[in-house]
Amino acid sequence: EDQVTQSPEALRLQEGESSSLNCSYTVSGLRGLFWYRQDPGKGPEFLFTLYSAGEEKEKERLKATLTKKESFLHITAPKPEDSATYLCAVQAKIYNQGGKLIFGQGTELSVKP
Amino acid sequence: DTGVSQDPRHKITKRGQNVTFRCDPISEHNRLYWYRQTLGQGPEFLTYFQNEAQLEKSRLLSDRFSAERPKGSFSTLEIQRTEQGDSAMYLCASSTHKPPQGTRPYEQYFGPGTRLTVT
Numbered sequence: 058e059d060q061v062t063q064s065p066e067a068l069r070l071q072e073g074e075s076s077s078l079n080c081s082y083t084v085s086g087l088r089g090l091f092w093y094r095q096d097p098g099k100g101p102e103f104l105f106t107l108y109s110a111g112e113e114k115e116k117e118r119l120k121a122t123l124t125k126k127e128s129f130l131h132i133t134a135p136k137p138e139d140s141a142t143y144l145c146a147v148q149a150k151i152y153n154q155g156g157k158l159i160f161g162q163g164t165e166l167s168v169k170p
Numbered sequence: 171d172t173g174v175s176q177d178p179r180h181k182i183t184k185r186g187q188n189v190t191f192r193c194d195p196i197s198e199h200n201r202l203y204w205y206r207q208t209l210g211q212g213p214e215f216l217t218y219f220q221n222e223a224q225l226e227k228s229r230l231l232s233d234r235f236s237a238e239r240p241k242g243s244f245s246t247l248e249i250q251r252t253e254q255g256d257s258a259m260y261l262c263a264s265s266t267h268k269p270p271q272g273t274r275p276y277e278q279y280f281g282p283g284t285r286l287t288v289t
Binding site: 093101103163 | 174176203205210211212213214215218226228261263277278279280281282283285
């Protein structure tokens with residue numbers, strides 16, 4: 058069964074304290090892995106798509122990397138405005154390119170000034 | 171590009187009542203998805219449309235749930251005889267049918283969600 062597990066469930070950082078979020082996945086052939094940011098009471102906001110092992114994507118203080126079994130979201134020198142829940146999702150190759158996403162439970166990040 | 175919109179944003183209903191939610195996708199997107207999210211969990215897939223055709227339904231989508239996309243534009247999700255366990259955030263997402271390159275997956279863009287509370 059396709060599955061996504063994120064760790065830690067919650068992470069508290071001081072402003073400027075860099076860290077990484079983990080997303081481990083089991084999928085019957087990976088078509089793509091997605092990272093989203095979700096603020097309380099709002100819908101997920103798309104951040105990155107990764108397609109193959111070794112790929113990296115960057116956006117401001119965020120950098121996403123992908124291996125054959127996991128993805129990391131690295132946060133460099135975070136600011137309080139980076140506080141949110143970060144969601145990881147996979148799409149399996151058995152679906153066509155428009156198929157469903159399977160999400161992890163998310164990592165709730167809190168950055169204190 | 172106005173993004174995905176959902177209406178209403180919040181709905182409080184009594185157990186046993188029927189509710190209907192609407193989703194308007196990004197205008198050039200032909201794929202539309204419904205997900206459900208409960209507190210502390212990631213979104214769970216419910217169903218998805220390509221144009222007006224409903225291509226997949228999750229086992230989560232019981233007989234009390236029905237979704238339509240009659241003209242391939244907006245979609246509605248109806249829950250009949252609501253139960254307290256239906257309380258959740260209902261999210262809609264859309265994606266294009268024109269991939270950026272080769273066999274890469276289509277990125278899904280989410281709306282703000284409809285928060286349903288069943289009392």
